[in-house]
Amino acid sequence: MSQISHIDPAAADALRSYLDHSGFSGIYKFIVGANLYTVLPSVINTSSVGQVTGFFDEVLGDDPDVTLLRCLIAGETVERERLDGRQSELADGLIEGGILQGRDGRIGPTTFQLISAFGRDLLIDRRINFGGGIHEIYIGFDSYAMVHHIQQSRLLRGGRAVDLCCGSGIAALYMSQFCDSVVGTDIGEAPLALSRFNRRLNGCDDRVEIREQRLEATLEGPERFDVLTCNPPFVAYPPGLNGTLYSKGPDIDGQGYVRQIIEALPRVLNPGGAAYLVTDLVGDAARPHFMAELDVYARKLGLQIDVYVDNRIEAEVQVEPMAGYLHGLNPEISVEDLRRRFRAFQADDLRASHYHMSTIRLVTDAPAPRLRMLRRFPVPHTPAEPKWPPILEFA
Ligand SMILES: C[S@@+](CC[C@H](N)C(=O)[O-])C[C@H]1O[C@@H](n2cnc3c(N)ncnc32)[C@H](O)[C@@H]1O
Numbered sequence: 001m002s003q004i005s006h007i008d009p010a011a012a013d014a015l016r017s018y019l020d021h022s023g024f025s026g027i028y029k030f031i032v033g034a035n036l037y038t039v040l041p042s043v044i045n046t047s048s049v050g051q052v053t054g055f056f057d058e059v060l061g062d063d064p065d066v067t068l069l070r071c072l073i074a075g076e077t078v079e080r081e082r083l084d085g086r087q088s089e090l091a092d093g094l095i096e097g098g099i100l101q102g103r104d105g106r107i108g109p110t111t112f113q114l115i116s117a118f119g120r121d122l123l124i125d126r127r128i129n130f131g132g133g134i135h136e137i138y139i140g141f142d143s144y145a146m147v148h149h150i151q152q153s154r155l156l157r158g159g160r161a162v163d164l165c166c167g168s169g170i171a172a173l174y175m176s177q178f179c180d181s182v183v184g185t186d187i188g189e190a191p192l193a194l195s196r197f198n199r200r201l202n203g204c205d206d207r208v209e210i211r212e213q214r215l216e217a218t219l220e221g222p223e224r225f226d227v228l229t230c231n232p233p234f235v236a237y238p239p240g241l242n243g244t245l246y247s248k249g250p251d252i253d254g255q256g257y258v259r260q261i262i263e264a265l266p267r268v269l270n271p272g273g274a275a276y277l278v279t280d281l282v283g284d285a286a287r288p289h290f291m292a293e294l295d296v297y298a299r300k301l302g303l304q305i306d307v308y309v310d311n312r313i314e315a316e317v318q319v320e321p322m323a324g325y326l327h328g329l330n331p332e333i334s335v336e337d338l339r340r341r342f343r344a345f346q347a348d349d350l351r352a353s354h355y356h357m358s359t360i361r362l363v364t365d366a367p368a369p370r371l372r373m374l375r376r377f378p379v380p381h382t383p384a385e386p387k388w389p390p391i392l393e394f395a
Helices: 011-022 024-035 049-060 064-074 085-096 141-149 170-175 189-201 215-220 256-268 290-301 315-329 335-349
Strands: 100-103 106-109 112-117 120-125 160-164 181-186 208-212 225-230 269-283 304-314 354-363 370-375
Touching (some): 011 024, 011 189, 024 112, 049 064, 064 085, 064 100, 160 215, 170 189, 189 208, 225 256
Antiparallel strands (some): 269 354, 304 354
8 A cells, every 4th residue: 555545644733733833834835936926836846946945044044943844845854853852753743644754863755745735735746746656646737727717706605616536635625715515526545545634734624525436426416516626537548558547538538527527517516606627638739629529518508618728738748758657657568669659649549739738617507608718828848948938928
């Protein structure tokens, strides 16, 4: 069983009191707010970590209250003798809970990284940002973009919200700041354990139900919601290859879950309810192919649909990272062969020259069906790119 599935929920209480004492969420916001307009709270990674540790050295100096934060957010190893009695006791609790590890007088990270996003403090799988093997739980730019697009005024205190495929719990925990009854569902052992830990860390055991349930069953069940969110597995894999639970989407283009959810919306949402689905849609340079299907859904189901395209990349940009990732999951096939198969799949099956990373907002009971697409800037996709592009670009 993985380290993540073993995480001890009781360690959340010790971590909570340390984070409050150290002023963690303020420090974290200050660090990741460097770009001012960024909506990406998970920017501490292999390429930026030197700046973060430099910030701790230069600005926070020897403040003992933040020493453990260096391990938790930046993955540093620190000497135990730098900790005072209270911090040392806390470190022992976090080591026992599996959140940190201690060896030879030094304390360092395990599989976890601490972030703060949209008012919630979260442990995530640090391999996403620091490498060291295939991560077990996904969280990424698309997760943050989806939460960013949720309209808070739709989340009423007495209302009900659901996040299908909850992963680390980010969307469910975000919505519980505005809504007293939230359900998060998943089927993976590790995401279920981590989202329960994060729920306790944020003190919302009474408001958020984390449920082991397939999204198909939630959609067929009797419950109704005012807001539904989902970042489902949506990656299109060439047929016959192994994939991960969090990424491989049904149907040839990976959009099988997106289709199932949209078709169920008139039944699952309360009148006037809204859904936010995030997905990567293949298409040409101008638009995703899926727009034609969305047009049919809007008319057939009486929906108002806005597609917020947060990023667009050329299909070729996906080839190298996907070939490496697929090789990790299908080691019997060479990277060269996977590159070739993936390119052919993009050209022949997907007819994809571009990928459009999008949040789809769907509103039921609309006065008239509507479909719009809003495009924004492309995000730099390599750390080597020198600077962010202009804030709005429509090319
Ligand atoms: C792309 S991840 C999204 C995680 C999280 N919502 C986020 O945005 O950071 C997809 C999640 O769906 C879960 N999952 C996969 N198939 C599922 C199904 N049929 N029903 C419910 N959850 C599923 C996976 O375990 C994984 O945690």
